[in-house]
Amino acid sequence: MDLLDNYLAGVRARGAAFCNTVSVPRWGMQFTDPAPLTLSAMLRGDAWLLPSGCDPVELPAGAVALVRTRSAYTITDRPDSAVRVLVDGDDRCTLVGDPGETGRNWRVTGRTVGDAAGGATDLLVTAGYRVGGDLCRPLLDALPPVAVVRLDPGLSALLDLIAAEVEHDEPGQQVVLDRFLDLLLVRALRIWFAHPDATPPPGYRALADPDIGHALRRLHEELARPWTVASLADEAGMSRTAFARRFSALAYLTDWRMALAADRLRAPGTTVAGVGREVGYADGFAFSAAFKRVRGLTPSAHRDTEGG
Numbered sequence: 001m002d003l004l005d006n007y008l009a010g011v012r013a014r015g016a017a018f019c020n021t022v023s024v025p026r027w028g029m030q031f032t033d034p035a036p037l038t039l040s041a042m043l044r045g046d047a048w049l050l051p052s053g054c055d056p057v058e059l060p061a062g063a064v065a066l067v068r069t070r071s072a073y074t075i076t077d078r079p080d081s082a083v084r085v086l087v088d089g090d091d092r093c094t095l096v097g098d099p100g101e102t103g104r105n106w107r108v109t110g111r112t113v114g115d116a117a118g119g120a121t122d123l124l125v126t127a128g129y130r131v132g133g134d135l136c137r138p139l140l141d142a143l144p145p146v147a148v149v150r151l152d153p154g155l156s157a158l159l160d161l162i163a164a165e166v167e168h169d170e171p172g173q174q175v176v177l178d179r180f181l182d183l184l185l186v187r188a189l190r191i192w193f194a195h196p197d198a199t200p201p202p203g204y205r206a207l208a209d210p211d212i213g214h215a216l217r218r219l220h221e222e223l224a225r226p227w228t229v230a231s232l233a234d235e236a237g238m239s240r241t242a243f244a245r246r247f248s249a250l251a252y253l254t255d256w257r258m259a260l261a262a263d264r265l266r267a268p269g270t271t272v273a274g275v276g277r278e279v280g281y282a283d284g285f286a287f288s289a290a291f292k293r294v295r296g297l298t299p300s301a302h303r304d305t306e307g308g
């Protein structure tokens with residue numbers, strides 16, 4: 001596993017909500033209790049994303065939006081269109097407004113919501129990611145409230161597959177779509193963080209360096225190993241001085257160990273000493289001291305706070 005693999009460990013789309021929108025706009029969906037990270041892809045048609053208290057963000061056809069907010073937000077065909085569908089925290093869709101409006105035949109059927117008449121022009125797919133734990137936080141913190149990835153060759157083929165899959169209900173479709181959306185999330189993150197103006201999570205860009213990247217992957221493969229700057233430099237095939245100048249390895253290693261330990265401490269039946277050994281500390285005392293120095297509280301206090 002590499003750095004992005006670890007950041008996304010446990011982050012999966014489950015029960016994605018779909019909107020097959022109206023054949024004659026206008027339409028609007030409000031996400032009243034969004035997940036910590038939501039992906040929205042405009043497969044057909046153009047739309048606007050309206051974050052709470054912020055300016056509208058355009059979503060042209062083929063765009064993918066990564067939304068990192070817990071406040072309600074809206075996606076509409078135009079910035080001034082009325083909300084017709086509410087999506088709650090469990091991805092349940094509810095119609096609002098006048099269901100008998102002329103020219104409309106609104107419906108909610110399972111995960112599909114929209115116009116029952118044929119010829120719908122717009123197709124929006126959304127997936128909420130119920131991320132949790134400390135390992136995901138650097139990734140979420142590196143994203144703005146709304147990150148829009150415009151139509152990109154690396155996404156177009158996958159978007160076509162998703163569009164084809166949602167045209168008909170088939171056995172096992174939810175699993176297929178969720179996996180497609182997981183893949184879409186990874187590809188969208190790659191494109192976003194490759195932009196020169198983006199600020200990737202710690203260590204992300206170092207993976208592209210053939211020497212530093214190799215050392216980073218080895219670090220993640222054997223996190224419990226008693227790594228030093230010298231041993232990591234050996235893995236990279238570099239001198240200790242050159243390696244230390246290009247990457248603050250020990251600070252990164254400590255932060256990552258503490259994030260992993262914070263997650264492990266939540267698991268039932270774990271002990272402070274056992275978690276400490278798992279992340280590279282010889283005994284519970286050394287681990288507790290390091291954890292308190294980085295996190296500001298002891299491992300036991302962290303577990304009690306988190307309800308572990």
